[in-house]
Amino acid sequence: MTLRQAQGTNRQAQGTNRQEAVEVxxxxxxxxxxxxxxxxxxxxxxxxxxxxxxxxxxxxxxxxxxxxxxxxxxxxxxxxxxxxxxxxxxxxxxxxxxxxxxxxxxxxxxxxxxxxxxxxxxxxxxxxxxxxxxxxxxxxxxxxxxxxxxxxxxxxxxxxxxxxxxGVLRTYPIAVLRHAKALSRSEWDGPDAGRPLTERGHRQSEAIVAPLRAFGVRRIVTSDAVRCVQTVTPLANAIERTPVMTELISQDAWEDGAADLRKVVGKRVRSGKPAVICSHGPVLPGILSELALATGTMHGSYLGSASALEVGAFSVAHLSATNPGSGIISIETHVPKI
Known part of the structure; x- marks a missing residue:
């Protein structure tokens, strides 16, 4: 198992920002x-x-x-x-x-x-x-x-x-999840968005259910690509929630310049509810960047670490439920070893 943590308290009033990164x-x-x-x-x-x-x-x-x-x-x-x-x-x-x-x-x-x-x-x-x-x-x-x-x-x-x-003890999480292992493009004849998970990918999608539930995730937003939808299906079944599927965070839309990460991330931050956003490797840095912008958090190398996810891995950003000006309080990354 691997767990990476980056913690930062963004105190805008004092103009200071504390960042420390630990990899275990x-x-x-x-x-x-x-x-x-x-x-x-x-x-x-x-x-x-x-x-x-x-x-x-x-x-x-x-x-x-x-x-x-x-x-x-x-x-x-x-x-x-x-x-x-x-x-x-x-x-x-x-x-x-x-x-x-x-x-x-x-x-x-x-x-x-x-x-x-x-x-x-x-x-x-x-x-x-x-x-x-x-x-x-x-x-x-x-x-x-x-x-x-x-x-x-x-x-x-x-x-x-x-x-x-x-003043940031009470928080809510936004988890950013990379889809589980899918068939490679060379193994798939159809459109890229239709690529399904492999057997290993399905095992990964099951393995992350309990860890994501540990953070109280109750809302699921996912790219409409098949590999992303299949990744969050076991979690959706476990918490009895219907995922919100959107092309706005899909790889196809990102490659075509038609993605709208800001809209999706902003809505989740404003809701103040525990959520998971499932997307693709190339899209994740933009999602984390938008999360930092939406919370007024200073950018740093921790964002790169949090977005450099293996398939099936997720990063959890903790946001203050009582002090919105505090930015991202902490980010941790969880990697299923399957």
Missing amino acids: VRDDKAVYAAGAVVWRLTAEGKLRILLIHRTKYHDVTLPKGKVDPGEMLAQTAVREVREETGIRVHLGVPVGVSRYFMRPKRQKVVHYWAAEATDEAIRRSAFVPNHEIAALEWVSLKRARKNLSYPVDLEILDEFERLVDD
């Missing part, structure tokens, strides 16, 4: 895991985060767990939060990676995201103390710093608190 490539000697800083606001508007008290280790930590075979990291984070706390969450901004050694030469790498727990999700939790988790505890950031057992968790909390201080 799987090391077969490492153990990979994922989790979240789960947070909520009380009726009085006070921020609380969720800590877990583990039975076996007699410690206090953040919810997390190891990646199951075939899982992508975002999928793992959501599953582990639910298994350990009973709470269903959608992922927000990534808040860091912790690394530590379980034993000599055996490193554990844990990816974390911020994740808001809604009141409804908390009410639906059926958590009871068990042989793994002794208790759950909602605490303030100050109390969390005193209670957490490990320094690596405090480092994750530092990044989380920066989001709080910047």
